[in-house]
Amino acid sequence: MHASEMAEDFPVIGVEDDAWDAVTQLAERRLPGLVVIDTDGRPLSILPSSQVVRILVPTYVQDDPSLAGVLSESMADRVADKLRGKKVRALIPDDGDVPELAVVNDDDTIVEVAAVMARLSCPLAAVLRRGELLGVITASRLLQLALTSR
Amino acid sequence: MHASEMAEDFPVIGVEDDAWDAVTQLAERRLPGLVVIDTDGRPLSILPSSQVVRILVPTYVQDDPSLAGVLSESMADRVADKLRGKKVRALIPDDGDVPELAVVNDDDTIVEVAAVMARLSCPLAAVLRRGELLGVITASRLLQLALTSR
Secondary structure (H helix, E strand, O other): OOHHHHOEOOOEEEOOOEHHHHHHHHHHOOOOEEEEEOOOOOEEEEEEHHHHHHHHOOHHHHHOHHHHHHOOOOHHHHHHHHHOOOEHHHHOOOOOOOOOOEEEEOOOOHHHHHHHHHHHOOOEEEEEEOOEEEEEEEHHHHHHHHHHOO | OOHHHHOEOOOEEEOOOEHHHHHHHHHHOOOOEEEEEOOOOOEEEEEEHHHHHHHHOOHHHHHOHHHHHHOOOOHHHHHHHHHOOOEHHHHOOOOOOOOOOEEEEOOOOHHHHHHHHHHHOOOEEEEEEOOEEEEEEEHHHHHHHHHHOO
8 A cells, every 4th residue: 555545635724824824723623733835835844733832821931831820811812912914934933843744755655654754753744746745644544554454 | 711621531541551452542543642541540651643653664674764665564463463462661662752741730721731731842731630630631622722712
């Protein structure tokens, strides 16, 4: 079985799209993350929910977590303010906290996909055919395929 | 709102349980991960699918990824062999590739939970009340709650 047959649809967002749209998609659809694509449709990065929650934390709490307990929680407006006019690009941390997106070719095997995913500790792999995004393979999908393949 | 109200059920597995059971749960239920608890029910760690896929990769391929393409793919039997007699403990890598499990108290606020999650880059937080696991808050659940809280 090749990666092209393992690939599934996965929510993507453009790097120049509105940051607020990305956050509401993650929230409303309860997604662990989005694949971020560039303006040519090539996968660039992952935007994991675990990183996006940073926007809920005011800077002075990041500096001194003991202050978190004293905050009021009228959060939605504060988040909207914070994201106004921002692009998805601004949500991607540049400090190495985002796992490198695993990228595999459409003719890669289960073992090849697993090897890339494990090396990068990345929960999903983007499947490309000649630079075009065919879909995504999540780690649990890969396990499922492996356990049912003979 | 406090963490106890945000918590949801999440699949857990005991550190002394059978490794094969953990892998089949991840595969069949398409889970991104399991919370690993010790024999007293206290949360110990996360077992992410992205780490478990390592078991699909033979050691000689980990050493030389170019060999991955030449493997046959009768995988399920090979995985079963590899896991026979092993405990969940053996699946948890000790090389720092598993994110530290975020642990929060039942009376923590959204901002406190977000601060812990963001600091550890952990996609979920275990909610404890006097050492007992009440449930788990995923990052996307936290975003959902934040955007709907006033």
